Amino acid sequence: MILSNCLSETAQPLVLDTSVVINLIATTIPVQIIKSLAQNVVVGEATIQEIGFGEKKGYQDSGCLKLLIDNGVVGVEEMDEGAFQIFEELVTGGMASSLGDGEAATIAIAVSKGKTAVIDEKKAHNICAQKFPEQLVGTTIELLSHSAVLDAVGQTSLSDAVLQSLQNARMQVRAHQLDWVIGMIGEDAAANCRCLNRLMRARNSK
Amino acid sequence: MINEAEKMSAVVLGERLRIARETARVTQAAAAIAAGFARTTLVAIEKGTRTARIGEIQTLCQCYGVSVNSMLRREAIHVDLVPRFRKLSETADAGIESAACLLNDLVSAEVELENILGVEKSKNYPPELAILKGDVRTQAEQDAQDLRHWLGLGIGPIQDLFSILELQLGIRVFSRKMDAKVSGLFAYDDAVGACILVNANHRKERRVQSGAHELGHFTATRRLPEVYQDKKYENSRDERYASAFGRAFLTPARSVMQKFKELTVGSSHLTRRHVILMAHLFGVSRQAMVMRLEELDVAKKGTWGWFEDNGGITDKQVQQVLGDSIYKDSVEFMSGHPQSTRLNLLALEAWKRGLVSEEQMAQLLKIDRVILRDMIDEASAEEDDAHDLIKLS
Numbered sequence A: 001m002i003l004s005n006c007l008s009e010t011a012q013p014l015v016l017d018t019s020v021v022i023n024l025i026a027t028t029i030p031v032q033i034i035k036s037l038a039q040n041v042v043v044g045e046a047t048i049q050e051i052g053f054g055e056k057k058g059y060q061d062s063g064c065l066k067l068l069i070d071n072g073v074v075g076v077e078e079m080d081e082g083a084f085q086i087f088e089e090l091v092t093g094g095m096a097s098s099l100g101d102g103e104a105a106t107i108a109i110a111v112s113k114g115k116t117a118v119i120d121e122k123k124a125h126n127i128c129a130q131k132f133p134e135q136l137v138g139t140t141i142e143l144l145s146h147s148a149v150l151d152a153v154g155q156t157s158l159s160d161a162v163l164q165s166l167q168n169a170r171m172q173v174r175a176h177q178l179d180w181v182i183g184m185i186g187e188d189a190a191a192n193c194r195c196l197n198r199l200m201r202a203r204n205s206k
Numbered sequence B: 001m002i003n004e005a006e007k008m009s010a011v012v013l014g015e016r017l018r019i020a021r022e023t024a025r026v027t028q029a030a031a032a033i034a035a036g037f038a039r040t041t042l043v044a045i046e047k048g049t050r051t052a053r054i055g056e057i058q059t060l061c062q063c064y065g066v067s068v069n070s071m072l073r074r075e076a077i078h079v080d081l082v083p084r085f086r087k088l089s090e091t092a093d094a095g096i097e098s099a100a101c102l103l104n105d106l107v108s109a110e111v112e113l114e115n116i117l118g119v120e121k122s123k124n125y126p127p128e129l130a131i132l133k134g135d136v137r138t139q140a141e142q143d144a145q146d147l148r149h150w151l152g153l154g155i156g157p158i159q160d161l162f163s164i165l166e167l168q169l170g171i172r173v174f175s176r177k178m179d180a181k182v183s184g185l186f187a188y189d190d191a192v193g194a195c196i197l198v199n200a201n202h203r204k205e206r207r208v209q210s211g212a213h214e215l216g217h218f219t220a221t222r223r224l225p226e227v228y229q230d231k232k233y234e235n236s237r238d239e240r241y242a243s244a245f246g247r248a249f250l251t252p253a254r255s256v257m258q259k260f261k262e263l264t265v266g267s268s269h270l271t272r273r274h275v276i277l278m279a280h281l282f283g284v285s286r287q288a289m290v291m292r293l294e295e296l297d298v299a300k301k302g303t304w305g306w307f308e309d310n311g312g313i314t315d316k317q318v319q320q321v322l323g324d325s326i327y328k329d330s331v332e333f334m335s336g337h338p339q340s341t342r343l344n345l346l347a348l349e350a351w352k353r354g355l356v357s358e359e360q361m362a363q364l365l366k367i368d369r370v371i372l373r374d375m376i377d378e379a380s381a382e383e384d385d386a387h388d389l390i391k392l393s
Helices: A018-026 A030-036 A045-055 A061-070 A081-091 A101-113 A122-131 A140-144 A147-153 A155-169 A175-185 A187-191 A194-204 B010-023 B028-035 B039-047 B054-064 B068-072 B082-086 B094-117 B136-151 B161-169 B204-220 B237-250 B253-264 B272-282 B286-295 B303-309 B315-322 B324-330 B341-352 B358-365 B369-384
Strands: A014-016 A041-044 A075-077 A116-118 B172-176 B182-189 B193-199 B226-229
Touching (some): A014 A101, A018 A030, A018 A045, A018 A061, A018 A140, A018 A155, A018 B358, A018 B369, A041 A045, A045 A061, A045 A101, A081 A101, A081 A122, A081 B054, A081 B068, A101 A116, A101 A122, A101 B068, A101 B358, A116 A140, A140 A155, A140 A175, A147 A155, A155 A175, A155 B369, A175 A187, A187 A194, A194 B369, B010 B039, B010 B054, B010 B082, B028 B039, B054 B068, B082 B094, B094 B172, B094 B193, B094 B226, B094 B358, B136 B161, B136 B204, B161 B172, B161 B204, B161 B341, B172 B341, B182 B204, B204 B226, B226 B237, B237 B286, B253 B272, B253 B286, B272 B286, B272 B315, B286 B303, B341 B358, B341 B369, B358 B369
Parallel strands (some): A014 A041, A014 A116, A041 A075, B172 B193
Antiparallel strands (some): B182 B226
């Protein structure tokens, strides 16, 4: 099944949010996935810091991200003045209308520097759609379902990668993405993924 | 561009930055160097006479280990419990300082979520007592009995102490993994009320004991912050009172004596089986149970020492006496999920309403994203089981 994918339609570099980095590392093949994409992939400083904070609690993502950066697979993007203004707008105000630092920085960098944001957080998508209607925002599933990724890693590896991310990182899946996920990992595996329980139940009750 | 109405006043922001700096134990000089300006500039920012630029705010926040969003978010609460703990000599220890900061952050998060959801925190505090001249243990036993009576608990074993603390008394209760030496913390603030933090690394019975100890502080030394440490010598009347109160609250004298009589009828000796059953009944550790029996002169002084010298009372023996399923319940360790029930419920409700993002929630609850995702999935699954019959209004 082909999933409609905004990331396939753009050559813009991608800015990954923390949520996406965690999901990609959990696939166990982040290097192959990211290198398969034609677009450059970057993260903001806030994402690096947030993942580094997890290292103090014993999580390994920080080391993995550092390797990706040191090996040139993922670049680091700093906020310029334009990005800072957008960042300030996104972290200020009420809880309902603001975002966390990493989420805000990802969108700010993407908007200011003409890149595509990749972020799973629904609230971030909604706020971005309100404030920056022209801005492209993708999700981890859209990244994984990019045809270039399938061509590079092959069906078996990609299926396993998706399953690893679902099981180990509880990767978020939207309702319209479920069929693609099931196509990748199979109905039985999908039924056993806790993070898919709600979507599976809704699907089976139709 | 930011709406002027959304922009925080320089005075409010300055105060928040000051609290964050002091909580992080950073001097004005060090913060100013990190931010690349003069100390006098930072003084002006903290007083609100100079507006900080977003880049400066970000640098200062990085220096203090807080997020910019938590600084600029309108409803964010900035409680300053930490300086009160710093007046205690124990807080020179990094593990204890860290625990105090954690309690501070969890209380702030809970209050902020209450405000966002429009939920009012109800408190049902008994009158505050004082430790009087004379024997602290006698006062503690009486006060514990009185509190049980005030709560309508009778003299029987307590099934769930933390529910009583949270739901009946309205104390804010949190459980998180901390440095092993920290059993619990207690603090009180007029604005946010009483707060307790217990160590999720400890076994259930020990957490219960810590909770009951902190309840003693809540009862008689409410306005003083306290750190309850493992194996700390009880050299103050406050500590001796709180420990005696905790024991009396969990294992009331009359009830212990009555159950002891029932369980040991026909026996010539106190056996491991008796201890295991008594401890399980009252929800306390084996050691705590035997020490209580000694304290009440139901067992001879030195009884626990004898058990220790003769192989102790092992988990395997507990499993044999209680059976597998009860044993598993009684020695449950924390799963990865933090067990601050009310805070979790508030956060999940805010999530459901689309008011908080994953990053904001992880920052508020001080938990890892993957653990948070698991928590959300679990809560969502429960919601799906909801049926009209059990719908609330």
